[in-house]
Amino acid sequence: MSDAWLDEIKWTAEGLVPVIAQETGTGKVLMFAWMNRDALRLTQQNGHMVYWSRSRGKLWHKGEESGNQQVVKQLRLDCDNDVILAEVEQKGGIACHTGRHNCFFQRLEGGRWVTVEPVIKDPKEIYR
Amino acid sequence: MSDAWLDEIKWTAEGLVPVIAQETGTGKVLMFAWMNRDALRLTQQNGHMVYWSRSRGKLWHKGEESGNQQVVKQLRLDCDNDVILAEVEQKGGIACHTGRHNCFFQRLEGGRWVTVEPVIKDPKEIYR
Numbered sequence: 001m002s003d004a005w006l007d008e009i010k011w012t013a014e015g016l017v018p019v020i021a022q023e024t025g026t027g028k029v030l031m032f033a034w035m036n037r038d039a040l041r042l043t044q045q046n047g048h049m050v051y052w053s054r055s056r057g058k059l060w061h062k063g064e065e066s067g068n069q070q071v072v073k074q075l076r077l078d079c080d081n082d083v084i085l086a087e088v089e090q091k092g093g094i095a096c097h098t099g100r101h102n103c104f105f106q107r108l109e110g111g112r113w114v115t116v117e118p119v120i121k122d123p124k125e126i127y128r
Numbered sequence: 129m130s131d132a133w134l135d136e137i138k139w140t141a142e143g144l145v146p147v148i149a150q151e152t153g154t155g156k157v158l159m160f161a162w163m164n165r166d167a168l169r170l171t172q173q174n175g176h177m178v179y180w181s182r183s184r185g186k187l188w189h190k191g192e193e194s195g196n197q198q199v200v201k202q203l204r205l206d207c208d209n210d211v212i213l214a215e216v217e218q219k220g221g222i223a224c225h226t227g228r229h230n231c232f233f234q235r236l237e238g239g240r241w242v243t244v245e246p247v248i249k250d251p252k253e254i255y256r
Contacts, residue, residue, distance in 0.1 A: 005239055020148055020157060027155030029148060032211040044236065076232040077241050079224050083160040085232040096207050104204040104213040108172065111133055113205050 006037055010082040016052060019084040021095065023102075024073045030095035030102040033060075035084065047072050049088060066126045068092035099123045134165055138210040144180060147212040149223065151230075152201045158223035158230040161188075163212065175200050177216060194254045196220035227251045 009017055016034045023030050033051040035043065039059055042050040049070035053060040063069035070088040077084060096103045098119060105117035137145055144162045151158050163171065164180040167187055171178045177198035181188040191197030198216040205212060224231045226247060233245035 002239060005236060005241055008241055018146060018160065020160065022157055029150055029157065029213050032146065032148065032206065075236040077234040077236070078160065078231040079226050079228075079233070080231075081234075081241075083231070085157050098207050100207075103206040103208075103211070105207065106205040106209075108133060108203040108205070111130060113133055113136060113209075 003041070006041060008081055009040070009077065009084075010080065011037065012082075016054075017082060017084055019049075019051065019086060021049060021070060021086050021088050023095075024087050024089050028102055029104060030070070030088070030090055032103070040084070043072060043086075044075065049086060063091060066092070066094070066097075068094050068126070070095070094120055094126070097123060097127075099126055131169070134169060136209055137168070137205065137212075138208065139165065140210075144182075145210060145212055147177075147179065147214060149177060149198060149214050149216050151223075152215050152217050156230055157232060158198070158216070158218055160231070168212070171200060171214075172203065177214060191219060194220065194222070194225075196222050196254075198223070222248055222254070225251060225255075227254055 011017055015036050019033055019035050021030045034054060036052040039050045039052045049062045051060045051062060069091045073087040075086055093101060099121045100117050100119055105115055106113040107116045139145055143164050147161055147163050149158045161179040162182060167178045167180045177190045179188045179190060197219045201215040203214055221229060227249045228245050228247055233243055234241040235244045
């Protein structure tokens with residue numbers, strides 16, 4: 001497969017593109033992260049999400065430690081060619097490193113961010 | 129209301145936070161944009177989405193030209209306090225400046241980005 005589809009993406013100055021992972025079926029937004037060109041190519045080739053970890057400065061095969069891989073169902077690109085929306089199947093039902101289903105578990109209520117989603121599995125049990 | 133909830137957000141070096149707008153009911157991801165502190169405060173105060181336009185360098189009251197406002201249903205914050213997920217009601221059923229329901233209308237199919245969503249209203253009719 002040619003890389004023309006990768007060339008169409010408007011990468012940031014750092015060579016990244018923001019990525020939204022949305023769960024197939026439920027439609028819940030699981031997480032937000034970044035990919036570089038290699039990460040997106042590998043994601044397409046391997047069929048599971050590979051991000052670029054800005055904090056660690058390296059490729060991050062989602063689930064490499066936790067086993068909670070994200071299987072790619074489809075990849076979408078926005079009108080400006082600078083944001084990716086990925087529909088994924090979340091293995092293990094846990095996307096967040098806190099052990100919750102997804103990362104958006106704080107809701108603004110009465111001027112405070114309130115945690116409204118339960119921890120499904122203790123992170124100490126996930127990352128041994 | 130105190131601004132403490134705004135202080136909890138980890139703004140980028142440019143003072144921004146990425147924002148995902150998701151449609152209430154359908155769960156569809158409508159668009160991705162950025163807010164600064166003023167935009168997020170106004171969004172909370174007024175109950176409709178106000179973004180920061182990086183290209184125009186000013187506040188962008190979504191729907192100010194098109195009428196297609198986004199009414200805020202709830203605001204969520206992620207585990208790292210650096211991404212906002214907004215559940216919104218999309219007035220007019222059109223979030224994208226191309227006249228489509230949402231911005232993620234290109235799907236990767238056989239190594240090409242293919243437009244898979246229809247234009248609901250000609251942009252020339254939206255932005256007069």
